[in-house]
Every structure is written in C-alpha cells, then in structure tokens.
Amino acid sequence: GNSVTQMEGPVTLSEEAFLTINCTYTATGYPSLFWYVQYPGEGLQLLLKATKADDKGSNKGFEATYRKETTSFHLEKGSVQVSDSAVYFCALSGSGGSNYKLTFGKGTLLTVNP
Amino acid sequence: DSGVTQTPKHLITATGQRVTLRCSPRSGDLSVYWYQQSLDQGLQFLIQYYNGEERAKGNILERFSAQQFPDLHSELNLSSLELGDSALYFCASSVGPGTSGYEQYFGPGTRLTVT
Numbered sequence: 001g002n003s004v005t006q007m008e009g010p011v012t013l014s015e016e017a018f019l020t021i022n023c024t025y026t027a028t029g030y031p032s033l034f035w036y037v038q039y040p041g042e043g044l045q046l047l048l049k050a051t052k053a054d055d056k057g058s059n060k061g062f063e064a065t066y067r068k069e070t071t072s073f074h075l076e077k078g079s080v081q082v083s084d085s086a087v088y089f090c091a092l093s094g095s096g097g098s099n100y101k102l103t104f105g106k107g108t109l110l111t112v113n114p
Numbered sequence: 115d116s117g118v119t120q121t122p123k124h125l126i127t128a129t130g131q132r133v134t135l136r137c138s139p140r141s142g143d144l145s146v147y148w149y150q151q152s153l154d155q156g157l158q159f160l161i162q163y164y165n166g167e168e169r170a171k172g173n174i175l176e177r178f179s180a181q182q183f184p185d186l187h188s189e190l191n192l193s194s195l196e197l198g199d200s201a202l203y204f205c206a207s208s209v210g211p212g213t214s215g216y217e218q219y220f221g222p223g224t225r226l227t228v229t
Contacts, residue, residue: 032216093216102159
C-alpha cells in the first residue's frame, strides 16, 4: 500500500534560517503529493501540491519538487519566520479507484525562535 | 477559514457511550472524508462518501459508522466508546470523488475525550 515517511522532529530554527523537511513516499502509479500545515489548535491547511513528476509546488515562500526518480517531495523555505512555527505533514493521494484518500506522514513539528 | 464546519468542537463522554460528530462540507463539494488524528497512530483515513454513497473505507472500526445526507452534510457515529477512541476527528471535503491533484479542505476538527 501507499506510505509516506517524513523526517522526525522536532526541528528548531532561528528566524531567517533555511528550512528543509524531508519526505519520501511509496506508491503505485502516479500519486499526487501535498504538504499540509497544522497551526496549534487548528485544522490542517493545504500548503502546496504537485500532481506529476518534476512539478514544483510553491506557496508563502515554501517550495517542494515532485521527484519521481528519488520518490521524494522535500519541503524547503529560504528564510523562516516565527509565524511558520507549526506541524507540517507530507501526504499523497493515489490515482484511480478508491485511492483518493490522503495518506499522511507522521508530521514534523517546526519551532522558529526570534 | 476552509469553509468546512464541524460540530461540536469538544466532546467529553464516558466509556461505553455513543456520540455523533457532524460535518458540513464546503459549498459545492460532493465528497466528504473522515480522518482520525491520535498521538500513537497519527492521521488515519476512516471513510469517504461521495454524493450520499460510500466510496472508500480505511481503518474504521466496526463500532464506527458514517453517512452522508441529501444536503451533503455528514455524520460520524462512534459507539461503545473506549479510552483509545480519544482523538481529534477531522472532516475534509473536495469537489469530486477524485480527479488528478484534487484538493481536500479540512475542518477545524472535533476533539473527543473518553473518560
């Protein structure tokens, strides 16, 4: 079945530091890939997505590139802010049939200090 | 605000009881998904409905059931509750049953505490 592995947290950075959160996946066919963010006490918000190989998703300074050859979708941001502190989830959805459910990684807690 | 609403926000109940969680999808969305978020299991897919019909089932216990009504809102029923059912329950909605790259929008969740 489908699975997502993302780097264990927590990750603690200083403001303006560079962020990378690694995510790799296992799936059959051609999944779509997503990053969701969960702020304290809130639901999940879609941060960015990519639907095919070599696609780059981007939003709010965050980027991730769909790499089929390495089955990866790493999240990056060049300069983090305190307001980026949250839990980040990598997820995939399959293609066709009943595979549209989202399969999530375990989440990575990011804390950004001023 | 995603446009997905869930009620109640918090629910505290005793073991053996039954509760109902309610979800209203975004306007125009026909698919509803339920997920459970717990510390030990992470985010797990439970069940999906599309336009009133069940489309996919995940790790949903037999004590749990769901349905989607003609007005497209959905309810998740949890019965014979156990301590281990304490979790955050999220509802998400999307436009269709699935097209490439479609997005799911999540509600704020219902936090269930079983004592």
